[in-house]
Amino acid sequence: MNREIDLRGLVCPEPVIRTKRLLDDKDTQKIEALVESEVNVKNLARLARSQNVSMSCSNEGDFYRVVLTKGEPSPRTELEELAIKESQKETNKNRVGTVVFLAKDTFGQGDPDFSQSLMNVFLQTLFDSGHRPRAILLANSGVKLMDPEGSVLQVLNGFAEAGCEVLACGLCLEHYALKDKVPADQITNMFNICEFLMTADRVLTP
């Protein structure tokens, strides 16, 4: 028998209890449950696994439709997907607290052109090796790395897409006449920069 059950508006653990009650009924073949939150979905995924029931889930806007089907093999796939999604979210979140602070557009001091290209190599290598700092902060001539004409912006955008906060000092952008070339959500102030530097586990200044 196929069953439909609307579990929206119910407080945890009620959705799990009601679903389990239905599953325990021998006549139940398939359950379509409507639930409100991600927590409900994760809880039902665990229930499905323990009862050897396969599960699929679709996001229907402001609720989720969870379908539990008895007697089908590989009940783990949905859960595995969920777990993978969870772990991806978490890798994006980076190792806690490394902040890269670039207060100049060169890597060390030396021949200016060479030092600039070394900076490019550093950022590219950092990106390629998979390290994702919590934030990259740009100040003073470091903000020039955000210049759309330059060759580094692409790498910085790569970091930003990977969830790393790439932020440039607004005052500095103004000074180097770059302010209108940088998206507003990547412009920050000294207060924020101080907060990052003081709360980071580790600050790198190459």
Place this chain on the structure above:
Amino acid sequence: MSDKIEYEQRRLTSNIKAGGCAAKLGSAELSKLLARIPSKTTPELIAGIGNFEDAAVYKISEDLAIVETIDFFPPVIDDPYLFGQIAAANALSDIYAMGGKPVLALNIVCFPTCDFEEEVLVEILRGGADQVEKAGAVIAGGHSIQLEQPVYGLAVTGLVNPKEVFTNGGAQPFDKLVLTKPIGSGVALLGMKAGMLSEGARNELIRNLTTLNSGALQAGRQYEIHALTDVTGFGLIGHLHEMAKASALKSRLNLSSVCILPEVVELAQQGLVPAGAYGNRESFNAMVKYLNKVELEWEDLLFDPQTSGGLLFSLNPDHAEQLVEDLKDLSLQASIIGEMLPLEPNESIGAVEVTAN
């Protein structure tokens, strides 16, 4: 216990989304938010919010400091007397976790007098008062408001010698970690609410939730303790991480030596996992490295927010076994759950390694 009194009105835990420490705001969320509030400090404040300490410590003189904490939450259990006892044990624990002695407590009460008889509130307060008395402190007043959702807890003041304050920081490489209570109370409380916890498991849960951490601290004082916290809302993993981070080390957790409450593995398997556990997973999973395969339900238990959890000692490794013996003599389910280790190159401060052996 108060089983004799019949409560006809709504159940104390009905309509409560998350009770106990599961009601806590997420750690990641909280840090982000607090970073936006300008914070000032003073030299007398020797422990504050810096390392997510359990309580604030304010130095008054060379050998006297006050320890301040506040903790309150919605009902975790329908029996009001037990709820009062649990909330009070949980609040008092923060004082013990800093090495302090509670002296004064204030009640914090939110209560809908339209939904419940006043007898219910009397029972909650009686539960709290009994615990405060057991702790050797006194209740000096409090504050109460009308609110749809009942809430109870305490603001507690304790005393400590500033030289004997225990914090999250200070753990040393190769310290052993001793935990003084079993974990899984978040899952067990949800299981109880679902009516899926056996009578025996329920009694064991309540015994643990209402046990004060005073005895555990007393036992620990006899040994060389380097760092101390209590395991509460952030789950075992979260608190291990905070301790390792504050001590600039990593920790290794030995799963097979962690004591758990009865029936919680089965409950977690069936999806009775509180929302706070998923929040903790989100906050701390990046810090966790599983050295062997760990079953999902065990992971959930490590992230499970604990209400009135045990003390977590980081101490001289030579003293750990003796401490565990002493704790067992106090009828505490204590064990050595792992150790603190120096960081290898490229390892993050505060990393938590989990091994199944």
